[in-house]
Amino acid sequence: xxxxxxxxxxxxxxxxxxxxxxxxxxxxxxxxxxxxxxxxxxxxxxxxxxxxxxxxxxxxxxxxxxxxxxxxxxxxxxxxxxxxxxxxxxxxxxxxxxxxxxxxxxxxxxxxxxxxxxxxxxxxxxxxxxxxxxxxxxxxxxxxxxxxxxxxxxxxxxxxxxxxxxxxxxxxxxxxxxxxxxxxxxxxxxxxxxxxxxxxxxxxxxxxxxxxxxxxxxxxxxxxxxxxxxxxxxxxxxxxxxxxxxxxxxxxxxxxxxxxxxxxxxxxxxxxxxxxxxxxxxxxxxxxxxxxxxxxxxxxxxxxxxxxxxxxxxxxxxxxxxxxxxxxxxxxxxxxxxxxxxxxxxxxxxxxxxxxxxxxxxxxxxxxxxxxxxxxxxxxxxxxxxxxxxxxxxxxxxxxxxxxxxxxxxxxxxxxxxxxxxxxxxxxxxxxxxxxxxxxxxxxxxxxxxxxxxxxxxxxxxxxxxxxxxxxxxxxxxxxxxxxxxxxxxxxxxxxxxxxxxxxxxxxxxxxxxxxxxxxxxxxxxxxxxxxxxxxxxxxxxxxxxxxxxxxxxxxxxxxxxxxxxxxxxxxxxxxxxxxxxxxxxxxxxxxxxxxxxxxxxxxxxxxxxxx
Numbered sequence: 268x269x270x271x272x273x274x275x276x277x278x279x280x281x282x283x284x285x286x287x288x289x290x291x292x293x294x295x296x297x298x299x300x301x302x303x304x305x306x307x308x309x310x311x312x313x314x315x316x317x318x319x320x321x322x323x324x325x326x327x328x329x330x331x332x333x334x335x336x337x338x339x340x341x342x343x344x345x346x347x348x349x350x351x352x353x354x355x356x357x358x359x360x361x362x363x364x365x366x367x368x369x370x371x372x373x374x375x376x377x378x379x380x381x382x383x384x385x386x387x388x389x390x391x392x393x394x395x396x397x398x399x400x401x402x403x404x405x406x407x408x409x410x411x412x413x414x415x416x417x418x419x420x421x422x423x424x425x426x427x428x429x430x431x432x433x434x435x436x437x438x439x440x441x442x443x444x445x446x447x448x449x450x451x452x453x454x455x456x457x458x459x460x461x462x463x464x465x466x467x468x469x470x471x472x473x474x475x476x477x478x479x480x481x482x483x484x485x486x487x488x489x490x491x492x493x494x495x496x497x498x499x500x501x502x503x504x505x506x507x508x509x510x511x512x513x514x515x516x517x518x519x520x521x522x523x524x525x526x527x528x529x530x531x532x533x534x535x536x537x538x539x540x541x542x543x544x545x546x547x548x549x550x551x552x553x554x555x556x557x558x559x560x561x562x563x564x565x566x567x568x569x570x571x572x573x574x575x576x577x578x579x580x581x582x583x584x585x586x587x588x589x590x591x592x593x594x595x596x597x598x599x600x601x602x603x604x605x606x607x608x609x610x611x612x613x614x615x616x617x618x619x620x621x622x623x624x625x626x627x628x629x630x631x632x633x634x635x636x637x638x639x640x641x642x643x644x645x646x647x648x649x650x651x652x653x654x655x656x657x658x659x660x661x662x663x664x665x666x667x668x669x670x671x672x673x674x675x676x677x678x679x680x681x682x683x684x685x686x687x688x689x690x691x692x693x694x695x696x697x698x699x700x701x702x703x704x705x706x707x708x709x710x711x712x713x714x715x716x717x718x719x720x721x722x723x724x725x726x727x728x729x730x731x732x733x734x735x736x737x738x739x740x741x742x743x744x745x746x747x748x749x750x751x752x753x754x755x756x757x758x759x760x761x762x763x764x765x766x767x768x769x770x771x772x773x774x775x776x777x778x779x780x781x782x783x784x785x786x787x788x789x790x791x792x793x794x795x796x797x798x799x800x801x802x803x804x805x806x807x808x809x810x811x812x813x814x815x816x817x818x819x820x821x822x823x824x825x826x827x828x829x830x831x832x833x834x835x836x837x838x839x840x841x842x843x844x845x846x847x848x849x850x851x852x853x854x855x856x857x858x859x860x861x862x863x864x865x866x867x868x869x870x871x872x873x874x875x876x877x878x879x
Contacts, residue, residue, distance in 0.1 A: 268318045269293045272311070279310035297322035351413055353384040354432040357782060358475070360419040360461055361439030362389035362396060364713050364751070367403045368775030369437065374410045375530040376783050383410045388417050388428045419461045425468040430475075435782040436465055438479040444503055444633045444770070445709040445716065451633075455486040462493050476785045478778050482633065499781050499788050503774050506795050507749070508637035510773075512645065515626060515702040515747045516878070517804045519839050522851045523872055524802070528791070529776030530783075532592065533855045535790050537565060539586045540599040550577030552587065553825050553859070554603040559591030560825070560836050560856045562874065563790065573793045574800040574834045574874045588790060590836055590856050605859045610815045611827030619809065619879045623649040625699060629686065629723060630706035631656045634749075636666050638704070643674035651678040655695060657708070659683040686719075689726050697727055698734050702745040707770065713751040720748055800874040804839050807865045816866055822859040824871055834874040841868030 269290045276289070295301040296318040307315070340349075357373055359366065370385055377383030389396060396414040404412070417424030419438070430436065438461045442454035458479050465477060477498045481487045487500040514521040526532045536559075552561045563573045567584035581587075591597050624646055628638055635654070642652045656663060664681065671679040685691045697703055705723050710716035724746060731742045751771050781788045793799065807816065810827040821838070828835035836855060843852035855872070 268297065268314070268321065272314050272318075275310045275314050279308055281308055281311055293318055298326065299323065348416060348427070350427050351386055351415060351429045353386065353413065353429060355434045356384035356386050356413075356429065356432075358428060358430060358433040358436045359385065359387045359439065360389075360436060360465075361441060362387060362391050363439045363441055364443075365439060365771055365775040365778065367400070368772045369779045370400070370404060370407075370410075370412060372529045372531070372776050372779035373783075374406075374408055376779065377410045378408055380409055384413060385410060386413045386415065386428050386433070388415050388419055388424060390416070390418060392416060420457070420464040422464060422468050425464060430465055430468045431473070433475045435476045435478070435785075437778055437782045438462065438465075438477065440480045440482070442482070444482070445707060451482040452486075455481050455483050459486055459490050459493070462490055462498060466494055476782060478782045478785070480774065480778065499785055501774065501777060501781070501788075503770070504633040505637060506777075506791070507770055507773065508634035509641055509795050511634065511704055511706075511747065511749060512638055512641040513801065515704050515745070516624075516645065518745055519804050519844065519851065519853060519870075519872075520802060521747075522853045523804070523837070523839075523855070525773060525776070526850070526853055526855055527590070527794075528773065529780050532850075533590050534780070535562070535784075535787055536589050536591055536594045536597060537586045537786060538589050538594075538597055538599070544581055544585075544599070545583055547581050548577060549575050549579045549581070550829055551603070552581070554605055554607065554822065555600050556589065556597065557600070557604045557859060558596040558598070558856070559589040560834070561587045561589050562834065562836065563588040563793070565789075571789050571793055573790075577829050577832070592856070605820070605822045607820070607822040607826035607859075609826065610819065610823050611810050611830050612812070619805075621647050621879060623647055623651070624701045625651045625653075627653050627655065627695065627697065627700045627703045628706065629655045629684075629703065630708050631663055632706050632708070634706060636670060638706075639667070639670045639679070640674075643670065643677045643679075646677055648676040649678065651680075653679070653695075653700075654681045655684040655686070656681065657684070657686050686723055687726075689730065692723075692726055693730050693733075697730055698740075698742050698744055700744050702747055703727065704747045705749065707749045707751055713771065716751050720750065724748060800834070800876055802836075802872065803875050803878050804870045804872055805875075805878070806867070807838075807869050807871055808867060810871060811865075813867070816869075817864050819863045819865060820859065821857045821861045821863060824863070825859070828871060828873050832876070835871050836874065837872040838863060838865070839870045839872055841866070841870070 272289050272293055292301070296315055299319055299322055302315060302319070359369065366387070373383070373385055387396065393414050393416045400412060400414070415424075415428050417427065419425070438458050440454050440458055442451045458481055462477060462479065466474060469475075474494055474497045477494065478501070479490055479498065480501045480503060481490060482502070482504065484502075487502065490498050490500050510521060510524050527534075547555065549561070549564065563571055564575050564579070564581070565571050565586040565588060571588070589597055626642055628635065631654075639652060639654065646652070654667060659681065667679070667681045682695070684695065705720055707716050708719045710719060727746060731744070734740070735742055749770055777791060794802070810824065810831070811819065824838065825835045837857070838854050840849075840852040840854065843849040845851065853872070
């Protein structure tokens with residue numbers, strides 16, 4: 268346009284004669300900031316109009332190009348296909364019902380981190396994931412959640428979410444415990460494939476800790492052999508079944524376990540002081556910490572001993588597992604911080620007399636066979652365990668008969684019952700059982716599954732009310748429920764449940780904690796196993812005569828438990844057993860000098876070899 272203007276000036280010169288800076292004048296006209304002026308001749312004005320028109324076309328095209336590129340980049344972000352630039356983040360592969368509880372745990376774990384990041388890779392649409400998380404997560408504090416759409420077994424997608432620079436990886440299983448075995452087997456296979464993809468993406472070097480949930484023992488073995496020491500597997504059914512049996516026989520244990528796992532409240536820490544450690548016995552050790560209770564010892568070879576003998580002497584390379592609210596409060600003192608009083612029974616050990624018991628399990632899922640076996644192992648001879656199911660299949664019958672024959676000293680019956688019929692529930696005589704455990708039935712989602720559980724709870728409560736009104740007898744049967752969605756706890760409490768097991772929240776807490784502290788899984792393996800010591804909630808009257816109840820400190824409780832070769836880790840206040848705001852009366856690892864005003868309804872939470 269400058270050349271055209273020069274030609275125009277050559278044939279039709281302006282009277283002003285100002286043509287020295289035509290290039291700048293044409294450029295200004297091109298971007299629309301100046302016209303040719305009133306004194307220009309006709310040829311100059313025509314060239315000026317043409318210049319402005321071309322400028323409009325060029326700059327409109329430029330704006331359109333920039334806008335299109337910007338929109339395409341935004342669309343890429345919306346689809347979750349862009350590169351994740353964060354490092355040292357927690358990577359979650361998959362998207363399931365557990366995701367909210369896992370993120371909530373990670374938020375608590377990252378409170379001391381200035382800018383923590385959780386990255387989620389899933390085949391689901393990014394906008395759907397973002398909307399779901401926005402609706403279900405409240406305060407993320409210092410944690411940011413980044414979602415990306417992709418295939419969790421695709422190496423390119425894994426590279427995009429920074430698998431090589433991730434701090435840890437959690438691989439979620441997309442099947443539920445209530446699904447058919449074929450569905451769970453396929454889901455397990457996908458998880459194993461995802462493990463292989465993570466290993467391949469990292470080129471088998473500098474692998475982050477990988478935590479997965481697998482239903483099948485076969486796939487758990489395969490997963491752990493892919494990267495020994497790196498992959499940690501979790502079996503929901505095995506752990507939850509054991510806890511449900513223990514809870515049904517010792518009310519409040521589900522809440523204790525829920526407080527032990529995860530980052531909220533108390534958690535496990537591995538601790539070793541710099542000096543003055545050797546030669547101290549494990550029995551003396553609790554009184555060397557003002558905050559926290561030592562529960563186990565990890566030896567130099569990596570083996571773990573839960574509740575070692577009180578006479579065990581610590582050696583230089585031992586580490587102690589301490590239950591404490593925060594690691595900043597753990598401090599070892601070379602001298603006892605408190606001197607407990609001998610207020611217990613001393614050598615005159617009081618023992619609970621074990622009698623035959625009667626239990627009812629309602630519903631069939633992957634936990635049912637384990638629950639039946641666990642009951643049979645715990646109960647004394649001539650106890651009774653009945654199973655009530657909606658649909659009795661030949662596979663259920665065969666599995667039940669196999670367990671029944673294996674434990675012939677325990678009476679076992681399987682009953683086909685319409686769980687929606689009050690009349691058939693009445694025929695079960697539920698008021699004759701020590702406790703009734705209601706398992707999560709099948710359903711499309713957590714809401715549907717919990718709705719079925721709540722319906723059975725309400726029907727049983729009505730049966731109890733009618734029986735009490737007709738006979739005047741007090742019902743002592745305890746109701747235990749397996750709840751999938753933690754949001755339903757208030758409804759369950761109002762339905763009359765004494766204790767409940769939050770399956771999603773429980774497993775999510777373990778997955779989140781193990782992803783940050785893989786060594787903790789060894790504690791859970793020992794704590795939930797049948798061998799060795801287990802958690803019990805025992806009445807305070809087993810440890811102290813009644814006249815001492817109002818004079819106790821927590822240190823006195825620890826001392827009295829040691830006299831019975833047990834380890835006291837907390838107390839349960841009976842008056843608060845149904846108060847959610849007071850953590851259902853569960854107080855773990857209080858300060859040793861804390862004064863306790865206990866009564867007959869209160870109990871000590873202890874690690875012990877048996878319940879007597």
